[in-house]
Amino acid sequence: MNNKVKLTFIGGVGEIGKNMTAIEYEDEIIVIDAGLTFPDDELPGIDIVIPDISYLLANKDKVKAILITHGHEDHIGGLPFVLEQLNVPVYGSRLTLALLENKMKEHPNVKLKTISVKPKNVLKLGHFTIEFIKVNHSIAGALAFCITTPAGNIIHTGDFKIDYEPIDGEVIDLPRFGELGKKGVNLLLCESTNVCRKGFTMSESSVGKALEEIIKSHVNNRIIIATFASNIYRLQQILTLAEKYKRKVAFTGRSMINVSDVASKLGELKFDRNNIIDIDKVDKCDDKEIMILTTGSQGEPYSALTRMAAGEFKFLKIRENDLVILSASPIPGNEKNVYKVINALYKLGADVIYDELADVHVSGHACQEELKLMHSLVKPKFFMPVHGEYRHLKTHKELAMALGMEERNIILPSLGMQVELSPNSIKQVGFVTAGQRLVDGIGLGDMDSNVLRERKQLAEDGFCVICVSINNVSGSVTGDPFIITRGVVYADEQEAFIQDAKATIIASLKEQDLRGMEPAVIKQSLRRKLSNFIYKRTGRRPMILTIVILD
Numbered sequence: 133m134n135n136k137v138k139l140t141f142i143g144g145v146g147e148i149g150k151n152m153t154a155i156e157y158e159d160e161i162i163v164i165d166a167g168l169t170f171p172d173d174e175l176p177g178i179d180i181v182i183p184d185i186s187y188l189l190a191n192k193d194k195v196k197a198i199l200i201t202h203g204h205e206d207h208i209g210g211l212p213f214v215l216e217q218l219n220v221p222v223y224g225s226r227l228t229l230a231l232l233e234n235k236m237k238e239h240p241n242v243k244l245k246t247i248s249v250k251p252k253n254v255l256k257l258g259h260f261t262i263e264f265i266k267v268n269h270s271i272a273g274a275l276a277f278c279i280t281t282p283a284g285n286i287i288h289t290g291d292f293k294i295d296y297e298p299i300d301g302e303v304i305d306l307p308r309f310g311e312l313g314k315k316g317v318n319l320l321l322c323e324s325t326n327v328c329r330k331g332f333t334m335s336e337s338s339v340g341k342a343l344e345e346i347i348k349s350h351v352n353n354r355i356i357i358a359t360f361a362s363n364i365y366r367l368q369q370i371l372t373l374a375e376k377y378k379r380k381v382a383f384t385g386r387s388m389i390n391v392s393d394v395a396s397k398l399g400e401l402k403f404d405r406n407n408i409i410d411i412d413k414v415d416k417c418d419d420k421e422i423m424i425l426t427t428g429s430q431g432e433p434y435s436a437l438t439r440m441a442a443g444e445f446k447f448l449k450i451r452e453n454d455l456v457i458l459s460a461s462p463i464p465g466n467e468k469n470v471y472k473v474i475n476a477l478y479k480l481g482a483d484v485i486y487d488e489l490a491d492v493h494v495s496g497h498a499c500q501e502e503l504k505l506m507h508s509l510v511k512p513k514f515f516m517p518v519h520g521e522y523r524h525l526k527t528h529k530e531l532a533m534a535l536g537m538e539e540r541n542i543i544l545p546s547l548g549m550q551v552e553l554s555p556n557s558i559k560q561v562g563f564v565t566a567g568q569r570l571v572d573g574i575g576l577g578d579m580d581s582n583v584l585r586e587r588k589q590l591a592e593d594g595f596c597v598i599c600v601s602i603n604n605v606s607g608s609v610t611g612d613p614f615i616i617t618r619g620v621v622y623a624d625e626q627e628a629f630i631q632d633a634k635a636t637i638i639a640s641l642k643e644q645d646l647r648g649m650e651p652a653v654i655k656q657s658l659r660r661k662l663s664n665f666i667y668k669r670t671g672r673r674p675m676i677l678t679i680v681i682l683d
Contacts, residue, residue, distance in 0.1 A: 134158065137283040137553045139319075139516075142566050143167065143183035145545040146522045148464070149206040150568075152183045153321070153518070154195075157282060160258040161194040163220075164277065164288055165201055168209030171570070179571045182210035185217070186565040187548075192218055196257050200224035201290030202274035203231040204362055212239040213571065221245040223255065223262075225273030227364070230394045251275065251305060266305040267292035270336070270496025272364045272400045276309075283553045284318025287510055291323050291519065293495065294502040297335040299365040300400075309509040319553055320512035324520035324528040326497040333502060334494040339459065340369035342491040347377055350455045353483070354419035355379070358429040358437045359459040361387040363496075364395050366459060367425065371403040374423045382411045384447065385427025385436040392425075411447045419453050429460035431469025438469075441476035452481035459492045500531060507535050514558040515542045516551070586675060594619025595675040596666065598637065598658060604682040607646035613637045620666065620674050629669065636665045651680040 137157050144151030149169025154161050168180045188195055195218055201207055202225070211222065211232060222232065222245065229246040236244050249255065251266035261280040268274065269291050279286045287309070294304055326333065347355065359366050374381045381403075383389045395401035414422050428437025437456075439445040450456075456477050462470040470486075477484050487493045498506065507515075515537055517528035525544045533539055543551055543558060548566030552559055599614040613634050621629045640661040646654065655678040662676055 135282040135554055137281045137286075138561070139545075139551045139553060140187060140564060140566075141518075141545040141547060141549050141551075142185060142187065143210075143547065144206075144519055145549075146520075146525065146547060148521060150181060150183045150210060151207050151519060152185075152210070153288070154188065155260070155279060155281070155286065156191075156194065157259045159194050160196050160260065161188070161191060162196055162257055162260055162262075162279070163188065163198045165207040165290075166198060166210040166214045167204070167206035168571075169206060180209065181568050181570055182213050184565060184567045184569050185214055188214075189217055195220050198222045199262065199277060200228050200232070201276070201288070202269055202271050203228040204271060204291070207291075208232050208235070212236055212242055213569070215239075215242050215244060219243055219245075221247055223247050223249050225249065225275055226398055227271070227273035227395060227400050230398055231362070231391065234390055234394050249275070252308075265308055266302060268295040268298050268302075268304045268496075269293060270360070270363045270365065272300060272395070278312055278317075281553075284513075284555050285312065285316060286319045286321065286553070287312065287317050287512070288321045288518075289323050289506060291325065291497060292502075292506075293333045293498045294505065295333075295335050295337075297337040299336055299340075299368055306505075306509060309506065313509050313511040317510045317512045318555065319514045319516065319558065320507070320510050321516050321518050322503065322506060322528070323497065324503075324517040324524040326495055326499045327503055327517070327520065327524050327528045327531060329495075329499040331499050331501055333497065333499045334491070336365045336494055336496075337369075338491060339366060339494055340373070343369065343457070343459070344373055344376075346455075346457065346485060346490065346492070347373055350483075351377075352420050353453055353455040354414075354422050354424075354451075355455050355457065356424040356426060356437070356440070356450075356482075357457045357459055358426050359493075360429060361385065361391040361427055364391070364400050367392060367395070368401055368403075370423070370425060370459075371401070371407075375404060375407055378421065379423040380407055380409045380417060380421055382409050382414050382422065382424050383426075384411045384424060388425055388427045388436075414448060424448070428473065429458050429470075430463055430466045431471075431473045433469070438473055441473045441480070443480070450477060450480040450482050454480075454482040456482050456484045457492055458484070458486040461487045461493050461495070503528070503531060504535060507532060507537075512537075513541065514553065516545055517542075518545065522546075589673075589675050590619070593672040593674040595677065596620055596633075596662065597677045597679070598633075598662060599679040599681065600637065600641070600654075600658070601681045601683055602641075602646055602654065604646075604648065607649075609638065609641050609646075610683055617674070620672065621670060632669070633662065633665060636661060651682060654678075654680045 140154040142152040151165040151167040153164045168182050253264050255262045263278040265276040267276045277288045426436045428435030517525040548563040550562045552561045597616045601610045658678045659676050
């Protein structure tokens with residue numbers, strides 16, 4: 133009997149975001165998560181980045197289902213684009229699926245079949261049996277999976293932390309992890325996001341205590357709190373405090389409004405709807421009677437808080453009696469944008485409290501001691517760290533070895549890697565096409581696209597447009613060449629630059645017999661001459677567009 137299972141890492145290893153893993157046995161594949169990440173400065177104009185699912189499309193008849201660990205964008209954000217090409221059911225918790233269904237409203241032509249599951253449910257999918265296990269995270273409805281396969285049990289933790297005082301009162305099911313460990317776990321796939329942090333992650337309830345102290349000491353201030361819209365537990369604590377201290381609450385920011393609405397309908401978020409007011413009514417309330425819950429904790433350019441800081445938010449103007457709390461830590465790479473917003477808020481006269489000044493945020497990811505506990509309970513034969521950059525995976529490997537696991541039983545995955553698991557062995561067996569697909573408006577692109585290269589060139593060196601008219605019979609130039617530049621030279625250099633560029637173009641045309649010459653040949657010659665002129669003049673190579681009109 134064949135007892136070998138193949139794992140393919142399509143996203144989420146050696147990088148942040150767009151988590152996606154496929155587990156395959158014979159003619160059956162199940163997929164775990166389908167997330168996205170956001171573009172960096174190297175991807176101008178790109179909206180989001182999703183996994184390249186070429187391997188799944190090549191094996192689309194084998195794909196039976198997609199299992200979702202929880203509802204964060206780096207785990208569900210790629211699903212609309214995946215489901216456009218793979219018509220398979222999606223399994224997840226109630227909140228996870230509700231958030232997905234809300235996202236799918238922007239993709240009305242995509243078929244969506246969702247099946248809700250709960251902790252302790254067991255699902256049979258062909259040769260796979262999946263048990264869903266309760267874990268704590270910064271969003272409700274987070275699940276881990278124990279997947280029984282012909283090669284043995286595989287545990288995928290998803291994103292988790294160990295919170296002994298969770299807001300919803302539902303503690304991570306550590307006893308079940310221990311029971312599975314005693315029965316035997318062949319492979320552990322464990323998240324690695326906070327592996328570089330020692331100790332334990334603080335309980336989410338500690339944030340509520342810190343926020344209450346701040347609210348009590350600012351009774352006369354209007355309070356604006358920015359946090360992740362998906363952190364239902366944080367929102368619950370804030371809404372409870374608002375009611376306790378007799379403050380009306382206004383939601384602003386599309387994701388904040390959408391998520392709070394979805395969560396409240398499911399009963400995951402409980403509050404008195406009479407205590408909620410529209411954002412355009414806040415100016416009619418006394419400062420001490422209002423609290424505003426907003427997006428923008430990461431300094432996103434078009435978020436509500438960023439627009440407030442820039443004085444461009446039409447419903448509310450920041451003033452001196454405002455207290456702004458950023459109840460989130462900057463995601464790596466976002467620090468510059470976050471501090472830019474903080475500085476702008478200070479300049480407008482507001483007081484600002486953020487994670488460096490008070491305990492107004494805790495992570496949703498396990499630190500070293502929690503990861504050690506997970507390893508000790510599960511006691512896996514083999515181990516692969518997931519969900520993190522390479523430095524996280526490497527550190528997690530070292531942690532596992534410090535707990536007694538032999539190095540030969542650990543594999544560090546990378547994008548596209550395929551690993552073969554049997555009851556008594558694990559080994560890398562090859563690579564498949566994997567990486568990034570770029571979502572650009574309504575289109576999909578890739579890293580090597582001409583569009584992306586051209587955008588980078590435009591961003592770095594600008595562009596130049598030249599238009600010349602030529603009599604095709606006599607070969608003479610009719611009229612002055614017309615030149616437009618953007619981002620090439622500074623204003624005080626523009627006039628001289630244009631004149632010299634025209635002289636270069638005219639001289640170049642006079643050197644050639646243009647009678648009957650093809651426009652494409654003329655364009656190529658002009659582009660080369662002008663490119664050399666601009667490089668000598670500025671040290672840059674802008675994009676050059678040439679237009680030749682034959683009279």
